Amino acid sequence: MSTTKRISIKDVARRAKVSITTVSRVINKLPTVNKRNVARVEQAVAELKYRPNVSAQRLASGSNNTIGLVMPGYPGIFHSFFAIEIIRGVGHACESLKLDMVFHITDGTNPLNTNFLGGILFADIIENRKQVQEALEQHIPCLVINNVVQDVDVSYIAINNIKGGKIAADYLVGLGHKRIATITGNLKTQGGFDRFDGFMRGLDEAKIETPKEYVYRGDYSRRSSRQAAEFFFSMKDRPTAIFAQSDDMALEVIAVAFEMGLRIPEDVSIIGFDDNPQALYGPIGLTTVRQPIFEMAEKGVRILHEFINGLREEKVQIAMDPELVVRDSCMPPAA
Amino acid sequence: MSTTKRISIKDVARRAKVSITTVSRVINKLPTVNKRNVARVEQAVAELKYRPNVSAQRLASGSNNTIGLVMPGYPGIFHSFFAIEIIRGVGHACESLKLDMVFHITDGTNPLNTNFLGGILFADIIENRKQVQEALEQHIPCLVINNVVQDVDVSYIAINNIKGGKIAADYLVGLGHKRIATITGNLKTQGGFDRFDGFMRGLDEAKIETPKEYVYRGDYSRRSSRQAAEFFFSMKDRPTAIFAQSDDMALEVIAVAFEMGLRIPEDVSIIGFDDNPQALYGPIGLTTVRQPIFEMAEKGVRILHEFINGLREEKVQIAMDPELVVRDSCMPPAA
């Protein structure tokens, strides 16, 4: 319903005294145009401030170099290191592949308006399996990031969070800790659940018992972490080590520890998860488990790009490994 | 270049045994269709899993209910309360107005590919004035959010940050503080600069002198705030009150204070800016200056929507007022 008429390819053709085809060629940088005409067209474009109508281009060419990045809209998503790294990674890859990216935050309830996209990257799927299904039914190339998908036949690239959780457990156990607590992330997310699962598996293997009170169900928020920390630190049998399933939560644990007069790592060891650079500037270097989110996102775009251009056919299933980053927030328990 | 052929309106028409016009009518919910046909078409759509091609719709109708939200891509944008509130507000308004939203993060260097948008919302403009100019030249309705724009003839809706800064200064002065320090936000942003400006104005009016060391140039990051706090707290003439120009930074100041054994507000008063709910769950209720970002974003969408639909013509210039929120982090200075 916008009123003003926009400049079209015809106007440019008229002004440059060439056919619209030639204008189209210049716009698409096809080599088969005489230099003089290129110059004339470019000048006309500049004078008229012409921009091609993307809808028409898409309709005519059938092709589409715009990819959608859809993210679950759970509260706090924008506070999460995860989201930022995904966006950075996707953005970076799109830039180098000359893809346009459209960002979509969803709670999974509305159908996605995605048929103007060449491909879709789902960054984690929580409540939105239906949307993936739909996209697949539309024959739009899809790739799920950060999620091992079993029930839908779609390609994915994920982090091995089970291994990540186990790394944390093994490290703490190796240091000699017996009273080990954890603050989980959102257990509805696969990452959160797997981290927890791997962690408990590690403790089990080491025959370490974990009373229920040592497991606090957080949700990645600082708030939940604070509550957990206050709870742990006021127990009679205070844990000697805590695995916070995100660095951000670990930072909050450290803050609470300071507030309550506890020393880190002397009184309690803390290990995080992410390798969030924010943790570099706290009062103490945070030992953590690094997960290659940026790399995963980048790789995801490249694979999707191959799907879109038919350079790759077969489904892809990739799991990337996290790794331990030792800094200063852990030590063996006090005798 | 995607290969598989998608279902088109023709397929639906054939299956429902009606004309494509009728299918189009059903899709667009025009009332002039016989019930039986509506049912047949809807069934065909469901069976074929048909989705209209948005590009074709746009091309044919000329209309466009997609708006772009463009945000500056400065580092840390996704850690900022500002960004989240903007997205929430815009998202909320889009939902109720049935607009699609496309999210674009930019550093201002690349021209925006925006001609498939019905209108554009610029959330703050930092390095990207050119993009606004361009959009205007394309006759795309535009609205700038969070920025008082003087040099470009465009509508805007902003927060009166000067007043906001002054509110903070006045409050601290009113409490009796003389040694008042501040940690600025990013001074390259108008908000950051104005906050600082208003604050200094408030101190000037009260004839309070502020040595250079009392002004720390931060950038909204926790890191910069930590450095500032450590600096302030180790001065011989430690300030008795600090204005941190975002709640997030204020929280970091409080964390550092605890680490260094200082009490809040007994030893030092802290006032923030934003009214970030995150600040509700710290060790102490944060006194702050609230700015109605969510409301601003929502209102912005509504105005843009009116522009797009020709319901409003004249340029708009709105400044919204911040307000003081008193909680527990400030008190008069120790005698």
Add this chain to the structure above:
DNA sequence: CTGAAAGCGCTAACAA
């Protein structure tokens, strides 16, 4: 209430 037909602005054969 319905359908035929004319585009929307552009790309992609096909000729020239």
Add this chain to the structure above:
DNA sequence: TTGTTAGCGCTTTCAG
């Protein structure tokens, strides 16, 4: 190297 022409999938007159 260029232009002509036929659509891409849909909306929108305009008759019926």
